[in-house]
Amino acid sequence: MKEILDAILALDTADAVSADFAALPLPESYRAITVHKDETDLFDGLVTRDKDPRKSLHLDEVPVPELGPGEALVAVMASSVNYNSVWTSIFEPLPTFGFLERYGKLSGLAARHDLPYHVIGSDLAGVVLRTGPGVHAWKPGDEVVAHCLSVELESSDGHNDTMLDPEQRIWGFETNFGGLAEIALVKSNQLMPRARHLSWEEAAAPGLVNSTAYRQLVSRNGAAMKQGDNVLVWGASGGLGSYATQFALAGGANPVCVVSSPRKAAICRAMGAEAVIDRSAEDYRFWKDEHTQDPREWKRFGKRIRELTGGEDVDIVFEHPGRETFGASVYVTRKG
Incomplete structure (x- = not known):
């Protein structure tokens, strides 16, 4: 991860090019903020105000997920805490693992998301590390932000309004591999260019709430x-x-x-x-x-x-x- 970070910090120089990022070796694992499936009863019997996210959130080392078609792996420079991150951490109104289990049944590739841990977070600003087959608009080294809407777009119901896609999900809440981590997995159609006049933190803040x-x-x-x-x-x-x-x-x-x-x-x-x-x-x-x-x-x-x-x-x-x-x-x- 340090080699990746050093390359990102060199982006403002003429020496940093897409080929450099494509050649960077990916680590086998990365640090991420997670909740654990075997702890969903942690706050049973408590009222909401007494549920402390510091007891349920973990800083774990997790494997880098497989990259699929139409997807990108992004090195996260900044992320943001949203209400869905809080809901996830206190397992309200439902534990998010039910979302991940249902998503995992959609396809063999979606099964990656059904894990005993959930990497949370629905915002990011960062740099593209890898893109999967079929991604043409983005390349390694691109500075990006991600919005949180994950869609399959295999049904015409979602073509006029992606929120009506039957497989519409909130990334990092109803999917795994979210933005509160060193690396995130997103669909490439979630990506937008980072506004260069904003800091990484400023660029990461607006995605979910602004959209x-x-x-x-x-x-x-x-x-x-x-x-x-x-x-x-x-x-x-x-x-x-x-x-x-x-x-x-x-x-x-x-x-x-x-x-x-x-x-x-x-x-x-x-x-x-x-x-x-x-x-x-x-x-x-x-x-x-x-x-x-x-x-x-x-x-x-x-x-x-x-x-x-x-x-x-x-x-x-x-x-x-x-x-x-x-x-x-x-x-x-x-x-x-």
Whole structure:
């Protein structure tokens, strides 16, 4: 791995060429962050807040996986922690090994993913080391980032919208050999050029959350946001929400940012948002108890939104918390 790293650090010189990387010997193994199949009951009986990922995550030495057609092995220079990494580490809502077992039944090649350990992580920035048969757009030495959507594209259902591919999976969550490792295995169609003005860490951060936010808000398969739209953004200072806020501002829309602290409100204002609601300070309680929502709180929330939008309801809700906020989201949205 040190020889590979030295070659990557020399990329800014004229001496580093594709042939050099293709000639680099691959190690037999690499270091990776994993969870173990025999530990999926580790947190049984504990509530979520008491489940400590430091007890379930391991730094292991694992074999380099076989490289298949349409795939690439990438030396990882930086990765990113996402919610699915946290879910994987605490085995919620389900252990990921069920995903890997089902994927392993798809084909002989997919069987590689069904292992007693799971290399996690759904983001990376790095350098291509090897490409499999049928890969033409990428070569060893290319600096890349990877998005997390793994698809087979053998069904026409996925041709118009890859999220509808029956074999659509999230790499590093529903597949093995993810990005929190020294080497990762990806499909070549997950790769995009690294933006050279970004550091490795900066380049690794946007992949999953930025792609998700773009799809939700901007794409033809999402809300098709337009100039002048009022966009309610839950969790606006977080990974998804911060990109949603920036997309709204860049697209001429008006983000109404909902956060849970003054520090997070300051983050939104620093991005350029003017309409910010600190839900903790204003003490919104959308549920009276576990089974009963409170429409009076929805109404109070809607009134606050209209104060910030000049009397208008929101056109789009960027909703990802789910059950806790969904009723309020539906209530405050413009009809139609």
